[in-house]
Amino acid sequence: MIERPETAVPSIAQRNLEGYVGFANLPNQVYRKSVKRGFEFTLMVVGESGLGKSTLINSLFLTDLYSKDYPGPSQRIKKTVQVEQSKVLIKEGGVQLTLTIVDTPGFGDAVDNSNCWQPVINYIDSKCEDFLNAESRVNRRSMPDNRVHCCLYFIAPSGHGLKPLDIEFMKRLHDKVNVIPLIAKADTLTPEECQLFKKQIMKEIQEHKIKIYEFPDTEDDGDHKLIRKIKEKMPLAVVGSNVVIEVNGKKVRGRQYPWGVAEVENGEHCDFTVLRNMLIRTHMQDLKDVTNNVHYENYRSKKLAAVTCNGVDTSKTKGQLTNRSPLAQMEEERREHVMKMKKMEAEMEQVFEMKVKEKKQKLKDSEAELERRHEQMKRNLEAQYKELEEKRRVFEDEKANWEAQQRILEQQKLDASKTMEKNKKKGKIF
Amino acid sequence: MGLVHGHAHSGSLSSGGGSTLLGYIGIDTIIEQMRKKTMKTGFDFNIMVVGHSGLGKSTLVNTLFKSQVSRRSAGWARDEKIPKTIEIKAVSHVLEEGGVKMKLTVVDTPGFGDQINNDNCWEPISKYINEQYEKFLKEEVNITRKKRIPDTRVHCCLYFISPTGHSLRQLDVEFMKRLSHSVNIIPVIAKSDTMTIEERQEFKQRVRKELEMGGIEFYPQKEFDEDMEDKSDNDKIREAMPFAVVGSDKEYQVNGKRVLGRKTAWGIVEVENPNHCEFALLRDFLIRSHLQDLKEVTHNIHYETYRAKRLNENGGLHPISTNDTQESNL
Numbered sequence: 001m002i003e004r005p006e007t008a009v010p011s012i013a014q015r016n017l018e019g020y021v022g023f024a025n026l027p028n029q030v031y032r033k034s035v036k037r038g039f040e041f042t043l044m045v046v047g048e049s050g051l052g053k054s055t056l057i058n059s060l061f062l063t064d065l066y067s068k069d070y071p072g073p074s075q076r077i078k079k080t081v082q083v084e085q086s087k088v089l090i091k092e093g094g095v096q097l098t099l100t101i102v103d104t105p106g107f108g109d110a111v112d113n114s115n116c117w118q119p120v121i122n123y124i125d126s127k128c129e130d131f132l133n134a135e136s137r138v139n140r141r142s143m144p145d146n147r148v149h150c151c152l153y154f155i156a157p158s159g160h161g162l163k164p165l166d167i168e169f170m171k172r173l174h175d176k177v178n179v180i181p182l183i184a185k186a187d188t189l190t191p192e193e194c195q196l197f198k199k200q201i202m203k204e205i206q207e208h209k210i211k212i213y214e215f216p217d218t219e220d221d222g223d224h225k226l227i228r229k230i231k232e233k234m235p236l237a238v239v240g241s242n243v244v245i246e247v248n249g250k251k252v253r254g255r256q257y258p259w260g261v262a263e264v265e266n267g268e269h270c271d272f273t274v275l276r277n278m279l280i281r282t283h284m285q286d287l288k289d290v291t292n293n294v295h296y297e298n299y300r301s302k303k304l305a306a307v308t309c310n311g312v313d314t315s316k317t318k319g320q321l322t323n324r325s326p327l328a329q330m331e332e333e334r335r336e337h338v339m340k341m342k343k344m345e346a347e348m349e350q351v352f353e354m355k356v357k358e359k360k361q362k363l364k365d366s367e368a369e370l371e372r373r374h375e376q377m378k379r380n381l382e383a384q385y386k387e388l389e390e391k392r393r394v395f396e397d398e399k400a401n402w403e404a405q406q407r408i409l410e411q412q413k414l415d416a417s418k419t420m421e422k423n424k425k426k427g428k429i430f
Numbered sequence: 431m432g433l434v435h436g437h438a439h440s441g442s443l444s445s446g447g448g449s450t451l452l453g454y455i456g457i458d459t460i461i462e463q464m465r466k467k468t469m470k471t472g473f474d475f476n477i478m479v480v481g482h483s484g485l486g487k488s489t490l491v492n493t494l495f496k497s498q499v500s501r502r503s504a505g506w507a508r509d510e511k512i513p514k515t516i517e518i519k520a521v522s523h524v525l526e527e528g529g530v531k532m533k534l535t536v537v538d539t540p541g542f543g544d545q546i547n548n549d550n551c552w553e554p555i556s557k558y559i560n561e562q563y564e565k566f567l568k569e570e571v572n573i574t575r576k577k578r579i580p581d582t583r584v585h586c587c588l589y590f591i592s593p594t595g596h597s598l599r600q601l602d603v604e605f606m607k608r609l610s611h612s613v614n615i616i617p618v619i620a621k622s623d624t625m626t627i628e629e630r631q632e633f634k635q636r637v638r639k640e641l642e643m644g645g646i647e648f649y650p651q652k653e654f655d656e657d658m659e660d661k662s663d664n665d666k667i668r669e670a671m672p673f674a675v676v677g678s679d680k681e682y683q684v685n686g687k688r689v690l691g692r693k694t695a696w697g698i699v700e701v702e703n704p705n706h707c708e709f710a711l712l713r714d715f716l717i718r719s720h721l722q723d724l725k726e727v728t729h730n731i732h733y734e735t736y737r738a739k740r741l742n743e744n745g746g747l748h749p750i751s752t753n754d755t756q757e758s759n760l
Contacts, residue, residue: 050594111601112547156592157624158484165546188593188624190694256626258705260697269695 038096040145041284042085042127044177045101046120046169047154048108051184056152056240057101059253059264060276061090064242081106081116083123102148108165117169124148124176128299149291150213150279151177154184155235159193161200170210176295178213178287180279181205186237186270187255187262194237201235215278216286230278236271239264472524472531474581475721476562478613479536480555480605481590482543485620490588490677491536493690493701494713518558520582537584543601552605559584559613563736585728586649586716587613590620591637591672595629598640606646612732614649614724616716617641622674622707623692623699630674637672648672650720654727667715673708676701 045053058064085102102123107116127147134143151173155166170179181201183189189197205212212234215227241264245254254263264272279287479487522535537558542551562583569579587609591602606615617637622630641648650668655661678692678701690701701709716724 048594049599050592050596052595109599111604112549114547156484157621158482159486160484163483163544168546185624187694188621190692257623257697257699258627258703259699260694262694262696266695 035095038098039284040098040100041288042100042102042146042148042150043279044104044120044124044148044151045154046104046107046151047184048156049105051154051156052240053103053152053154053184055242056182056184056238058242059240059272060279061088061099063088063090081119083119100146113165116165117172120169121172121176124173125299128296129303131296132300132303145288147291147296148177149284150287151179153179153181155181155201157183157185157188157197157237159189159197161197162204167204167208167210170205170212171208174211175298178290178295179210180213181235182275183235183237185239187239189237198233198235198237213287213290215283230274233271233274236275238272238275239270240272469529469531471578472533473725474533474535475725476520476535476537476582476585477716478539478555478559478584478587479590480539480542480587481620482592483540485590485592486677487588487590487620488538489679490590490618490620490675490709491538492679493677493709494716518554535582542605543599548601551601552608556609556612559587559609560736563612563733564740566733567737567740583728583733584613585724587615589615589617591617593619593621593624593633593674595625595633597636603640603644603646606641606648607644610646610648612736614651614727614732615646616649616712617672618712619672619674621676623676623694625674634672634674649724649727651727654731670708670711673712673715675709675712676707677709 043057045057047053082105083102084105085100087098087100090097090099104120107120110116124147131143131145131147134140153166153170155162166181170181173179183194183197183201186194215230239255239262241253241255243253243255244251245256245261246252247254247261247263252261252263253265254261263269267273477491479491481487518537518539520535520537522533525532525534539555542548542555545551566579566581566583569576589602589606591598606617609615619630619633619637625633647653648671650664652664652668655664676692676699678690678699680690680692681688682691682693682698684691684698684700689698689703692699692701700706704710
């Protein structure tokens with residue numbers, strides 16, 4: 001009899017190693033595999049026209065995704081909101097990144113902007129759906145991850161606060177995607193104005209209970225301080241530039257004004273470096289994880305709950321899940337189905353009757369029509385016949401007349417010849 | 431009669447049987463007389479500022495008149511941030527300079543175009559403008575008129591364009607189309623310290639082209655140029671419009687001078703420096719050269735259009751006597 005330990009939850013005993021085993025190499029293996037596979041990241045930029053979204057993307061990734069020759073979405077005037085994606089493959093240090101930028105030209109540009117967030121929501125949902133379908137397939141070898149990992153929302157630097165459009169949009173998207181609000185064209189604001197503006201925005205965000213992307217707290221002291229600094233600076237005030245300018249012998253990306261040069265990568269001028277570090281260097285993987293674990297799972301449970309409505313495990317109590325036994329559920333469904341069938345049958349009968357009546361009516365009509373035409377033609381014919389008769393009579397009359405005339409003429413001729421002969425006989429010869 | 435020595439002016443009348451004067455009569459002193467009269471009575475000027483929230487309208491008005499015009503009554507501290515305007519407010523002040531009194535009224539409009547659905551957001555503004563014309567018309571049509579009708583009509587509407595750097599927004603075009611026939615519109619590019627000089631030039635050109643394509647006649651309107659001199663002057667101005675301005679009511683020390691400006695981490699934007707922005711141009715245009723013309727165009731053209739329309743409909747207005755006595759014979 002082997003004694004089995006009766007523990008309800010198996011406790012994992014921690015043991016010390018006596019030598020070097022080598023599984024400390026695991027992260028390296030993961031690293032090598034990932035590098036071979038390459039990474040994917042989808043970034044969405046949303047904001048009104050002219051807020052410098054394309055320029056910022058170019059500055060972030062130090063490439064010209066939107067070059068001057070190919071007019072970026074903002075150069076074309078859009079009447080409705082479109083969602084456009086552009087994929088680019090960038091390599092750095094042997095690591096491949098497939099970067100997808102999703103742009104929303106036309107957002108907030110029309111006079112009436114109600115529901116301009118709808119195309120964006122549809123896009124995000126469709127990408128999640130694609131992933132869900134790919135996950136549920138039998139053959140899951142290639143599962144491209146096109147879900148939107150991060151949404152940068154650009155706020156216009158008015159200095160007053162959020163606009164109703166901003167609030168609406170963020171409210172609707174904060175539980176579908178990681179929303180990171182940014183203050184665009186931050187070189188419009190002086191440092192004091194910027195501070196006030198940021199405070200105002202954060203206040204409004206909290207008021208409306210908008211959940212923007214939050215940086216996860218780590219145990220590391222160094223990281224903790226960094227994260228706290230980032231949190232204080234939210235929303236990040238950014239400046240983008242496609243142009244490299246020389247300042248004090250150094251080449252920097254910046255914007256040249258008559259009164260100075262606003263440097264993009266200078267931490268005192270704007271928060272661009274913070275954004276870049278956060279987005280690419282430290283938190284890219286975290287953004288992907290949050291998308292996968294939180295937003296995607298939200299979507300998935302909502303979607304599946306709506307479709308099946310079977311009493312699935314009660315731990316997923318998102319949405320309306322009814323806890324009925326499967327049998328009762330099936331009975332219900334069967335009854336519903338039967339009723340539906342009956343209704344459909346009745347409807348079809350009705351439709352059929354109607355159609356038959358129509359057809360009959362049509363046939364009758366055409367019959368009547370034909371009759372009428374027949375009558376008409378007959379009458380025509382009779383009329384013609386009569387006419388013909390008439391003509392014939394006239395003709396006969398004429399003929400009779402003519403013949404009579406002819407006979408008279410003949411008679412006359414005969415008479416004339418007779419008298420001639422008589423005269424001849426009487427000896428009057430000409 | 432006879433020659434008068436001294437002023438050897440030979441004034442000549444330009445129209446109607448021009449005859450050269452044989453001596454100095456003194457007709458040109460009428461300018462001096464008008465000046466004295468104007469100084470005594472002072473004059474009114476009404477500006478309206480329109481544009482999206484947060485474009486610096488209230489700030490610019492303060493800068494324009496170098497005094498806290500917009501918020502003085504409420505007693506704001508000079509360094510406090512100017513809060514958001516929420517309703518159409520007309521604030522009047524009497525400014526004096528060189529003995530000339532001017533009653534300046536600034537009509538600040540709440541940032542329109544802020545809502546999600548901005549259909550017809552120009553209507554409150556249009557209504558306000560028409561209401562002022564109506565008031566003036568009623569006074570004019572009275573049997574016993576006041577000696578000097580208080581003029582609250584909007585003489586000039588500064589329309590603030592967002593410095594997107596791309597083109598005009600649809601809302602801007604709609605608004606200007608509808609209002610360019612009832613009021614003088616002067617488009618202005620707000621917060622122009624966002625754009626570098628090249629971006630600014632490009633943007634201006636694009637905006638001008640779009641305004642032309644939309645058939646929007648901004649002030650100074652081409653059709654009202656009276657002679658070649660006017661036309662050449664105004665052409666120069668039209669080429670430079672819309673003015674790219676920066677507003678500020680804070681002063682900083684630059685090169686030993688105190689200037690109005692905005693201090694950023696990379697430099698100080700001087701508001702009155704023509705290399706930095708065109709605020710000085712706008713101010714000169716608005717106040718120093720075309721103030722009277724703005725008033726005249728408003729009175730002679732926009733007001734007359736309104737008046738003609740009003741009097742043509744429903745058989746016109748009936749004059750109201752100030753005694754309010756009812757004439758009970760029919």
